[in-house]
Amino acid sequence: MSKKHSNKKTEYIRYFIALSLFFVFGCSNTKYLPEGELLYTGGSVTVKDSVIKKKERKALEKEMEGLLRPKPNKGFLGLRPKLWFYNIAGEPKKQKGFRYWLRTKVGEPPVLFSKVDLDYNASVLRNFTENRGYFKTRVSADSTAKNKRATAEYTVTPKQQYIIKSVTFPDDSLAMSRIIGRSSRRSLLKVGKPYDLDVIKAERERIDARLKEKGYYYFNPDYILAQVDSTKGDHEVKVRLVIKADAPPKALTAYKINKIIVYPNFSISKDSLKYKPEDVVQYKDFTIIDTANTFKPRVFDRAIYFKKGDLYNRKDHNLTLNRFVNLGTFSFVKNEFKPSDSLPKTLDSYYYLTLLPKKFIRVEVLGKTNSASYTGTELNVNWNNRNLFRGAELLTVSVFGGADFQLSGTNNGKNIYKVGTETSLTWPRFIVPFFHVEGSSEYVPRTKATVRYEYQNRTQLYALNSFKASYGYLWKENVRKEHQFNLMDITYVSPNHVTAEYLADAEEDESLKKVIEKQLIFGPTYTYTYTNTMQKRKKNTFYFSGEADLAGNVTGLITGANVKKNDTIKIFDVPFSQYAKFRGDFRHYLKLGKESQLASRVILGVGIPYGNSGVLPTSKQFVVGGTNSIRAFRARSLGPGSYLNTTTDNDYLPDQSGDLKLEFSTEYRAKLFSIVKGAAFIDAGNIWLMNKDPNKPGGEISKDFMKEIAVGAGVGLRFDVSFFILRTDLAFPLRKPYLPDGERWVIKDIDFGSGPWRKENLILNIAIGYPF
Incomplete structure (x- = not known):
């Protein structure tokens, strides 16, 4: 063995010995105990019963052990690091500084056996079992002491359950x-x-x-x-x-509703219940005392479920309060019922509503990076009016701008700039009479109209003008189910300032040419979302989002585009798109422990162009790779199928897309310490074309599509700072679908010590929030 290897081995042994001494002696906390005291290390419960099944008996024992008090010091693999930090910190001389922080924030005082009341715990266990039907239960308690540590043992002997x-x-x-x-x-x-x-x-x-x-x-x-x-x-x-x-x-006594009085301008800080006679508005069954004439009376008619003469009903009571909250115009909602002075067995209902500021501005500054080595920033300025037409409507006007730079690499100098504006108006109701959702909901249904313009400039390449408009409905059945239906969703994209360099490359690569084609897309879209992930105590939780996007259907029937095979029909000199696109995103979360879980996701996407379109519009096609997809491959660089872009010699990364998508991921997540959480993950999937493309050999879907699945793996850190989560993922490929069949698994080639391998295969993803 060389001297170098011998020194390294000696160094490893020293580290091992030091670590062992820390665990064996450093965490030996009993020497710090007061004279005559024992460290309490926990209690156990044994159920003696020949009738109860072993599995049920063990579950009963575990449940009863959770009732024992006090709880011992928190441990990890038999060690008690918090107690050790408490002891080594010693008694601080003042209530500040490192020693005080270490003892009070990091450390934990010892739980002494003298604080354990065996008789009290025995009575708690006796009451618990008798409350479960095991009457006349006998409970005995004992303790064991060794090496200045003590445990408590409880034996429960229940009688037959009633x-x-x-x-x-x-x-x-x-x-x-x-x-x-x-x-x-x-x-x-x-x-x-x-x-x-x-x-x-x-x-x-x-x-x-x-x-x-x-x-x-x-x-x-x-x-x-x-x-x-x-x-x-x-x-x-x-x-x-x-x-x-x-x-x-x-x-x-069963009570009915008599008067319904609403104060829309209630203020906690001053007496807002004083009013003049002209401030009182009688509308249907409601008395509205709106001193500033803030709202139209019909707002309250839609929000309040009670009517005069109705029996009091808690469901309607809660629905009304939730509706007022979900209108988005009130910061405080208070309800009070008082016995009526005018009629026996009736209640007068009072609603006190405190307004949020009507107009406000929100400014957002974002920093971002992606797996294509672009780093950038974005500024969003939003102006909001919460009650535009006195009907709790929300008007939002946004102005945004951003820039993405690649400081080094293939795209250096080809920066991306964008600027734009968006205006949306939301009504807290369905404003089309024939559109109706059955049943009552605590969530206010909404109608939303949006207009958006964006100018994007990729320097030295091209610029795009994008116009978007939509009109549709949003509603929630309950906290788990949500719908969004856009009756009209229009997108128009027009290129300009296309450089000769890009045009030359587009002649060799059809996918580049499609990026700068004019696009006109219109049709209805629908999205359904179900989730129960808010139920934190459930071991298994789910999320599902299903989307349907149908473009040009009615127009295709009117213009005859559905049956014409050779001619492309245009509107305003722009070919309109026809396709049916469906996407499903299913996620499952398995809770493994208090601070750990296994998260899995499956995405399936299908886009079918027809009639006036031979392929899906570029903006509607599926892509894979990047921070929220298959993280071992750069964004939009993978697929379709086994295709690899090697025909062009341009200075920027390829932008691959397809008509079909299959993607699945599994990620183990666990808390490491403080705000830091760790993850280990595997991602897989790919995209494919519906029809054969001579410019992308191997890109079309076939019966062997599973052989073209890309696989990547990696580890990551998540920094949870309460208001956002900063995520870093380091990933590398395990399977490359564009390699020859039989050579696609590249696990044997993994070499973290090789610089060229790391440069070609290691992908660092930095993002905000979890990938799914």
């Missing part, structure tokens, strides 16, 4: 008792199921929610008494639900 024999609901003459009886089929208490106090509590909540839908505003679950009889039968209980005799009369 089963529900019968359930009886209130049968008195009260009207509410009849309502409860009619809802008994939805009861959570089921004959033959184990007795469980938590289920009884949930049943009382269910009954209360049902009564709240029938006018019983003042009722609450505490007015329901559950009488449990365990004296008859073999380990069986009879449950009888009754209305308490001391329930107040107003709790037993």
Whole structure:
């Protein structure tokens, strides 16, 4: 062995010994304990029962161990680093500085065994098991001490679990008792199921929610008494639900709505309830006291679900509050119900609404980079008017501009500049009478019209003028389901200032020529989104987005473009596009632990050109590669199929696209420390052409398309700074579809020590937010 290798081996051994000493001695925290004290390292529960299945017994033990108090110091692989930091920091002399920060923020004080009350924990476990139907449970507690550490051991010996024999609901003459009886089929208490106090509590909540839908505003679950009889039968209980005799009369009364009073200009800071007689507007069932004449009365008619004479209903109550919030014009919404002075058994409903500023400006400055080695910046200035026509309409006028530079590489000097403006107007309703969505929703349906112009200049190459206009509807069924339907979606693209250099290259590469073609695209689009990812406690959550884009259908029928095979029909001297495009994006998130998950995504896209179009417009075609796609390949550089652009000798990167797309990714995510999270991922996929293109051999879809799948892998870091996530991903290819068949897997060629390999294969992606 050479001296160099021997020195390196010795150095590794030193590091290993130092690390071992740190773990063995550095984290030995017991020497810091006060005299006579023991370090509490946790408690365990053992259930002794021959009837309960082993799997259920283990689950019961784990659940009960979570009830033990206090919790021991947090550990990792048997170590307690937080306690170690607390101990080595010592007692700080002042409440600031590094030592104070290390002890109070990073460290954690020792949990002493003297703080453990064995009898209290035993009683908690006894109550828990009896609440689950294991009556007359015996619990014993003991402890073990060794090397100044102590543990607590609890043995639970339950009796046979009691089963529900019968359930009886209130049968008195009260009207509410009849309502409860009619809802008994939805009861959570089921004959033959184990007795469980938590289920009884949930049943009382269910009954209360049902009564709240029938006018019983003042009722609450505490007015329901559950009488449990365990004296008859073999380990069986009879449950009888009754209305308490001391329930107040107003709790037993169903109330109707009388007056509905709205204060649209309520202010917490001053007395805004004073008004003049001319400030009062009576509109249908509503009394509106709008001192500044801020809104048209119909705004409140659409938002408030109550009408005079309706029974109080909690669902309508909550829907109304949510609608006011979702209008986007109020910063504070308060609702109050008071017994009416004019009519018995009625409530007057008051709504106090505090306005957001009507007009505001938002400025956004963005920095960005992409896998094509472009670095740039973008400025967006948005001016907003929240109540343009006194109907809670939102007007947004935006002006934006940006630039992308490649400081070195094939595109050096060919920078991209863009500038543009966009105006949108959103109405908080559907303004077309025949368009209707069934059912009530807490989310306000909206109609939106948008006009956008953008000028993009790729220096030394070409410039593009883009005009876009859309008109459509947005609505949510609930928090999980969302729809967007654009009745009209128009795009017009016109090139100018095309350089001779680009035209020369376009003669050799048809894909470059299509970029500078005039485009006219119009037709309806529809997007449906479903997600339950907001349910943080679920182990499996999902996201799905489906899009349909149909262009030129009606126009093709009118002009005859659907049947004409040779002639291209033009509108205003521009060929219009005809195609049907569909895209589905499905994501699954598997929660592995408190700070880790496995995220997976599948994207399937299909674009079918027909009639007036032989291919999809360039702006509508699918692409792969880049920061949010297959990260081991540069943006828009992959595919279609096994095609590799080698025909042109231009100084800029190719821009590949296709009619079909298949992409899938799997990413393991876990918290490393503080704000830093790590990830390991695999991406795969490709794009293909629907029809054969002689200029792109191997690009069309075939029965062997799976052999043309690109595969990449990598690792990344995510820096979560609360208001945004900075993501860095380092990826490299595992399979290159453009290589000859049989040579496409390149795993054997991976060599991180080789400079040329790293330069050709390692791709660094920097982005904001997760890739999916």
